[in-house]
Amino acid sequence: MTVRSRNGGPGSSIRITPSNSPGLRAPARSPNKTSLHQSSLSLQTVIGTTTTNPNGFSSHVQSRSFALCAGSAAILAELDDENRVTQRFFKARPSASSVNPITSFYNQSTPPSTPDPRTRSVPSLKANNAVSSGSPSSDLAESNSPRSWSSRERIKAVTSVSISPNGRMLAVGETGYNPRVLIFSTAKDGSSEIPLSILTEHTFGIRALAFSPTSQYLATLGDANDGFLFVWAVNLKTGSARLHSTNKCTFIVRQLCWMGQSLITVGVRQVKVWRLLEARPVSPVKSRLNADSTTNSPTGAPKALSGRNCVLEDLVSSTFTSVASISDNEAVVGTEDGALCHVEDTEGTVRLSLIKYVGFSILSLATDLEQNCIWVGGLENRIQRLPIEILRPSRPHSPGASGRTSAGQKSKGPSVTCMASLGSHLVTVDSGREIRIYEVDSMSDDGEQSQLPLAISAHRDAVRGVSPLARPNRLQADFFTWSSQGTLHFWDTNGECRESRTVALEQPAGADENHTNELKILRATEDLELFISGDKLGVLSVFLGKTWKCVNQVRAHGGEITDVALLQATDSCLIASSGRDRTVQLFRSSAESLELVQTMDDHVGSVNQLLFINNGEKLLSCSSDRTVIIRERMTREINGEIVVAYLISKHIILKSSPLSIAPSTDASNMLIISTVDRWIQQYDMESGKHMRLFKTTDAESADTVVMSSLTMAAEIPGQSPTLLVGVSGTDKSIRVYDMDREVLLTAEFGHAEGVSDVCLLQKEPGSPGETITRTVVSAGMDGVVMIWNLLVQPQQSQDSIQTNSGEEDIRAGLKELTVSRPPLRKVLSRSELAEFQRQENITGTPTPVRPPSRSLVRKSSKFSLTSSSLKNENVAPTTPSLSSSTSRRSPTSQSRLQQLRRSPSPTPKSAPGKKPSNISNNTRHSPSDFHSRGKNTSRSEIGGLNTSTEQICRTLKAYRRKLHSCTENLQSQKELERELDLTLRVLASRSKSRNDAETETDSSGKESEGKQKPFLHVSHRMSPASGRI
Structure with a gap:
């Protein structure tokens, strides 16, 4: 076994940003600029799945739940007693951290998550610190707060899932470079966005995941380019993992499965059994202690995982597609040519035996222990049930090849790619991404059903767009979606399909599979009477909504139709279409007739979007030639008929190509434009003036994105500001911006591939106490439709408190x-205390009071840099004189002081430089002086x-905060201004008086200093130490 290595740290990248748009430049904003509102996008329903093989499907019989892949998220669906399916979603941001940090064994310098290099603002830190610290995820609230991710952090698709046999954990594997294995807790109160552990040992994609029957081990297999098979020891209490065993596995593996304490991998011309090293038998107490301490030794090297290939004999050229375990040492394997084989691992020997041919290509297998049988699924949705007894060969035999099929046989319909038994029900996923739930009692051994299964509809190919519907309507639907192959589905917000239609597409003669016609755009009138479609070849079709009859079909453009705009009138409907042939076509549809009204070829590039506004008064078009043209409607009467034409009124020229346009909800004459250079701009359509612009970024980083599919939402007073909802093709995220503050409110991801379209649904409150409900629907090129709940509310933080x-x-x-x-204070001074003592001992000898010790005055240098203001402070005019200070002392202290003054200095050398004692007394304040001041104030x-x-x-x-957040009219504003003005005047006068007093004090200090200098000179001459008079 070889030990691999990695390059440490993420690589740097060069990003070329286009030049800015002309006109106004965005003002310099504070990096801490935040919105006054907070928003969240929570995933409510997912329509469709991206699971295409058994590795992306897992089940748990006891809880009647199964797991699927859906874009960059994993779905955990549960079947209740009434056969209704409820969904839970698990996904982690590229910058998410786990509850149990795990250090990579092969490259310990690489953290298990992308580091966050951004400097977080103080308000966000305060808001995150407000999270309760009782939960284990409270420390991670800051790193998992709703924020956008950097350009290096890419969203990866989920390709494999596995539910632990105890039902407590869900493992999710990603694809791409540096993938992650996320281990989530399936508890009801567990977090669906913060995993328990993140495993990052693999380099190129996760091919398969599988928990052991005891849930103590997790096997992860990388792609063929990765070439490694890892076995992790998982702590059953905390969910932390430690690398237990590993080995190289370079052949193409189709499925991975546990067989007791051994692993079995099947793939192209190979079946291999991997064995874990047998542990010594220990007592249950020690085994439990070992299980709890599996992660306490991170420095332990992983063990070698030994493997043994099976002898294939006649099946040496077969491709083994699926495997299912039937006991601790037995498994069943299926092949593409319909062979069903038995694998047995006993006494260190692995033996593969051919049982029978089922007559169709086997794509999936499932074990049903309650029925003691094996379910076999394959091409053309064929399902068979086989008892386990006939799968165990009693004697060696060679079955005939009568049921053998060709491995390259094409299916005429969808095939069963995944299946699992939930006891009373059988769940299947076909190649058309449709989920079906069968009742086992209604199925025969050949898969015949006595009653129709529960089918969960979905698109089989890329979803091209989504459009809202006016409520109420005859279908009771909220929106509809269409796909590339012409499939049309009507949905409600619960994800239930109300009706399905198909748009017939004409294929050109001699076209191959890579050059087929596709449906690009589909629009409907408000009453659902007409549907207009545009395809890749430029054909415009008109369908009747009730009968779905194609009444008109014309070649409107020479290339792909990019957009269609409708304007419905009483007796007719105006249809505007745009294409890559740089033209805009205007049609009139009435009484099953389609008439060309006008061809507009004003653009010199592909026209991206069309828009009717103000009830058809204006027709807007944006093109890749960096222009937005505004046309005004003109009418005239010819032979008693009103003829309509649109003439150019404004020509807005941009520096970068516009991607999407949307009318503003605040003003009818304002237009919002998203450009390729990552700016959101606002123009006045009446004058063509550029009003404002801002970068599509968040407040915590300089990363910007390109926005498309713009949708505006009006302001809700007291609840929500004006919102801008759009799609970012840069990081495949759905973004919501606050148009008032020009900041990002929230950004969420879910689609593995590009997001093709997004729409905003708004439900008015039914009663006065309810609020407006907003729902965002996103469609992806991965064939998945996601329904999000949009919640916006004012900020709740410490500032509000x-x-x-x-x-x-x-x-x-x-x-x-x-x-x-x-608090009140009154401390008596020594002199005051002495007065009380004198009154008590008035007839006796006065009690001597020790004079306070003299303070040493620092000798000032002639070259000192100290300002004269400090000297003036030492000689304050309010300081009591020596006589007043000594008059309050006792006679004994006065006599001692006179003796000290008459006594000569013991050091005559220092006498000339010594200051007199009265200077010290003048510079010191006694406690009584301070208390006397306190009495005056x-x-x-x-x-x-x-x-x-x-x-x-x-x-x-x-x-002031309340003024910013409220819009009420102030009735006493003038009175408030007058009071504030008077208060400011009083404060100014006090400040001026204080400054004048300080100036007067400084001047008086200088005068007193000048008067005391001669006195100091005289006292120096009369010093006894000098010996002169």
């Missing part, structure tokens, strides 16, 4: 509370004024 407290302050006014006042007034100042500041902050 402060705002609420500020509102309480406003209601309470400026009333001062007693608890907000400073009221503490309660100072404390009350400071408290009131703090309260009014908090109140003004809260009031």
Whole structure:
């Protein structure tokens, strides 16, 4: 076994961004600019699946649930007692982190998730810190907050799923470069976006996943380019995993399955059994302790996984497509030519035996332990049931080849690619991506059904578009979708198909499979009376809604039809079509007739989109020639008939090609344009003036995306701002922007391939207490339709809590509370305490009081850089003099002080530079001085004024936030302005008075300093240490 290596760290990439659009430049915005609202897109229903082989399908009998792949998400569907299917969705962002961090064994420098290089703003951190810390995912709320991902973080399709036999975990495998294996918890209260563990050992795609029968091991197999098979030891309590065994596996594998404690892989001309190293028998207590500590030794090297090939004999050239285990050492294998084989692993020997030919290509197998049988599915939706007893060969024999089929035989209809038994029901997925649920009791051994199965409809190919429907309508549908092959489905918001139609497409003579005609666009009138379709070859067709009869069909364009716009009148309907032939065609449809009214060839590039606005007064068209043309409707009467024509009124020239246009909901004359250079622009259609623009990015990074399929949503006062919903082809995400603040509200992903179209549904409230419900429907090229619930509400953060407290302050006014006042203090000085002692001992000897120690005055240098203002502060005019200070002392202290003054200095050398003692007394303040000042100033007034100042500041902050968030008219605005103006004047006068007082104090300090200098000179000359007079 060889140990592989990887290049550490993600590679750098060069991105070429087109030049900006002309006109207004986006102003410099703060990186912390956020919206006043918060939004979320939650996946509600998924229509269709991307599962195409048994590796993308798994089941759990006890819970009657099965797992499927749907784009970049996994679906966990559960069948209830009334045979209704409920869905749960599991997906993780490219930058998501797991609950249990796991370090890669082969490249420990590579983290299990893409690091987040962005600097998060303080408000977002506060909002994320508000998440409850009781759950294990609270620490991960910041890294998994709804934000967009960088250009290096790509969405990967889910190709394999596996449910653990205990039903507690779901493993999901991705495709592409550096794929992940995500282990989710299937608990009802578990997170569907934060996995328990993320495994990142594989390099190129995950081919298959499988849990062991005990749920303690998970086998992951990479693609042929990856070439590795890993076995992980999984902790049953926490869901963490540790690499247990590994080996190379380079042949093409079709399916992976556990057979007891061994693995069996089947593929092209190979069947191989892999054995785990047998563990020594231990007591149940020790085994439980070992199971709990499987992840506590991350430095342990994985063991070698030994494998043994089966001898194929006559089946050496067969392709083995599926495998199912029937016991701990037995399995059943099927081939493309219809051979059903038995594999047995006993006493270290693997033996493969051919049982029979079923007469059709085997694509899927399922074990039914309740019925003690095997279900076999294959081409043309053929299903057979075989008892397990006949699958065990009693003696060696060679079955005849009467039931053998050709491996290259083509199916005339859909084939059963996946199947699983849920006890009383059998679930199948065919090649047409349709899910069917059969009742086992109504099926015979040959697959014949006595009653129709429950079918969950879906598109079989790429979904080209989605369009909303006006409610109510005769179909009770909310929207319809169409695919490339001409399939039309009408759906409601619950994902139920109301009706299906098919648009017949003409194929050119001699066309091969790679050059077939496709349906590109489909539009319907509001009353569903007419449907107009456009195909790849430029054919425009008109269908009647009730009978679905094609009444008209014309070659409108020389190439692909890109868009169709309808304007319905009382007796006719105007149809505008655009194509890649750079023309816009205008037709009139009435009484099953189609008349060409006008051909407009003003563009020099492919026309991308058409739009009728203001009840047909204007016709807009945008083209890849970087222009948007606005045409006005003109009418005239000819022979008693009104003839309509559209003439150019405005010609908007852009620097980059427009991709999508949408009318603004705030003003009827405003147009929103999305361009290739990743800008959203707004123009005035009346004047053609450029109003504003902003980059399609979020507030936390500089990554931008290209937007298409724009849809506007009007503002809901108090609930939602004006919204812009669109599709990003850059990261395959659905984005919602706040048009008022020009910031991203939310971005979600779900489609593995490109998102072809998106529409917004709005349901008005039925009662006054309800709110407007908004639903986003997205269609993808992967054949999946996703229904999202859009929720927008005002921000709820710590600022709102402060705002609420500020509102309480406003209601309470400026009333001062007693608890907000400073506590009262009155400390008696030494002199005051001495006065009490004198009154008690008035007849006795006065108690001597020790004079305070002299303070050493630092000698000032002549070259000192200290400003004179500091000197003035030391010689304050309010400082008491020496006589006043000593007069309050006792006679004993005064006599001692006089003796100290008369005594000569012990160091005559230092006498000339020594300051007199009265300087020290002048620069010091006794405690009584401070208390005397406190008596002159009221503490309660100072404390009350400071408290009131703090309260009014908090109140003004809260009031300012409320002004930003509310749009009510202020009735007492003038009175408020007058009070604020008077308050500002008082504050200005106080500030000016304080400045004047400080200036006067500085000047008086300089005068006092000048007066004291001669005194200092005289005292220096009269110093006893100098010996002179």
